[in-house]
Amino acid sequence: MKSIFPVLLVFLIASCKQTPEAKTEIEEAVITTTSKIYPENISKIFKAHGGIDTWNVMENLVFETELPEGNEKTTTALKSRKSLIETNKFKIGFDGEKVWLKQDTLAYKGNAKFYYNLMSYFYAMPFILGDDGIIYEDVEPLIFEEKEYPGIKISYNDGVGESPEDEYVLYYDSETNKMTWLSYTVTYFSKEKSKEFRYIKYSNWQTIEGLLLPETLTWYNYENNKPTTKRSDLKFINVILSKEKPSDTLFEIPEGAKIIE
DSSP: OOHHHHHHHHHHHSSSOOOHHHHHHHHHHHHHHOOOOHHHHHHHHHHHOOHHHHTTTEEEEEEEETTOOOOOOEEEEETTTTTTEHHHHSEEEEOOOOEEEEEESSOSSSSEEEEEEEEEEEETTGGGGGGGTTEEEEEEEEETEEEEEEEEEEETTOSSSSTTTTTEEEEEOTTTTOOEEEOOOOOTTOOOOOOHHHHEEEEEEEEEEEEEEEEEEEEEEOOOOEEEEEEHHHHHHEEESSSSSOOOGGGSSOOTOEEEO
């Protein structure tokens, strides 16, 4: 069946010529018509955080994380997922095809290919869970400190991302529909499904461009795949969310950088 969307759009343009109101109506029609259909539970969470349609028109995300050795600044092109992490000792980038690392000394000790998009992924919750190739499934709720949090399991179709075997469970507050916990496995290194789930608590939010995004993430110790006690906080500052696409030159491989295979 042929799509009626082009006809609908022409009709809207013809019916609402040249006025600011007409432009708004057309933009809203395009957003509404092109939205994906999500399960009701994840849709409620997106809505509680400002709406997936509002997120989808954003092009650029910038934030800094406060670390003892100095702040890390991360810039992410939201559509292409190109990224750049900048510190006073090293830079890690992804140009859309290759991950690169530039440092004057051996300052970075981790795995750059694993790390380059890790914090931006955690920070962009819950909206990053609106990506293509995701499978949603209801799971048993998490009970923590006598409160029950309904859960949605997130898994990926084959070939999606670097680690399609990864699994996530988003737990949310049934009264507010706000995200409260993220449980996740790490399969990047083993390339096999893991039965060990780690936990991050999302409880401190800030409003950026109409969207509710985390100000602080709290990692928890865990036992028997349940969170136990608080382990550490990570604070996000100087957050910028923009509809303006960042320049591709920002993510290009600089002279002297090492390509990470």
